[in-house]
Amino acid sequence: MSDTMAPQVSPIDLAACRELMRGGSRSFFAASLLLPRAVREPACALYAFCRIADDEIDASGGSAHALEALRLRLDAVYRLAPTSHPADRALAAVVHRYHIPRALPEALLEGFAWDAQGRRYETFDDVCDYAARVAGAVGAMMALLMGVRGAEPLARACDLGVAMQLSNIARDVREDAAMGRLYLPRAWLRDDGLDPDAWLADPQPHPAIERAVLRLLAQADALYRRVDGGVARLPLPCRPGINAARHLYAAIGHEVRRRGRQAWHSRAVVPASRKAWLLAQAVVQLWPRGAGAEPPLPANRHLVHAAVSAPPPLDDRPAVIDRTAWLIDLFDRLERQERARYPVRRPVRAS
Secondary structure, three states: OOOOOOOOOOOOHHHHHHHHHHHOOOOHHHHHHHOHHHHHEEEHHHHHHEEEHHHHHHHOOOOOOOOHHHHHHHHHHHHHOOOOOOHHHHHHHHHHHHHOOOOHHHHHHHHHHHHHOOOOOOHHHHHHHHHHHHHHHHHHHHHHHHHOOHHHHHHHHHHEEEEEHHHHHHHHHHHHHOOOOOOOOHHHHHHHOOOOHHHHHOOOOHHHHHHHHHHHHHHHHHHHHHHHHOOOOOOHHHHHHHHHHHHOOOOOOOHHHHHHHHHHOOOOOOHHHHHHHHHHHHOOOOOOOOOOOOOOEEEEEEHHHHHHOOOOOOOOOOOOOOHHHHHHHHHHHHHHHHHHHOOOOOOOOOO
């Protein structure tokens, strides 16, 4: 295929990817609804491949064979000869059209490999190295879909990915422990008098775990604050969706903190009313106050380096679309969601 041709994601493949996103992450799906269609659709393809890769690693018990199979699938994607799976076909079109460097999805697979290997995370920097691969890389790929190529906004996109992963880790301590996994820094636990391996053998609520979770959430909140500067540099139509992701995932951490020890017994969920308010805030906060430029986290440097040199999309179509068209599209989607939530009651017809 010629380099001047921009392959399109087929409507059938896109629909399959959208269903994977809808069922896999309610917060990510809700945030994606506020993105312009030109970004939302390729983002569905990225998410679908990430979701499938993660599920296949978990289902295989982290076998080396499953990892190698995923790498071969990625090879085929970058050769524009994907498998027949809708997510693979969609991803092939996206990485070619938007010039997504291979190093970014490779970093994601490396993070999955660490899960499979049962890697131990001794320090907070070690946790960030993991979060950069499984989430910072996704942030970098999302920024490229928006036409962003600057080092500073790319660094903030990776920051957001890491922050979101830290929120997930804080929420999922119990579920991860049930699988024999621990993503809290082990050094923090030992310094607080808790042996990590002994705790993993019988994971129960413990003050040292609770304190480590709060420390992790404090680090996540610091990264969420850094993200403002990057959001202010995004194309205007993309800001509500990224603001929504930032607010929704930060709210997960806030809910964990609010529930305290009760968060151990059931998964912390952001109430629907709170989500609706956060989505509304994301729409109106189009000009966030940005802090001064900050260097990328050490864990994210290789991601930023890979992304910053990526050329523009093949068709050179910017993510910034006409503001009027974007607003019409946004309100149309919100109206359709409202109709889906509160359908008109129709009389039952006799058969």
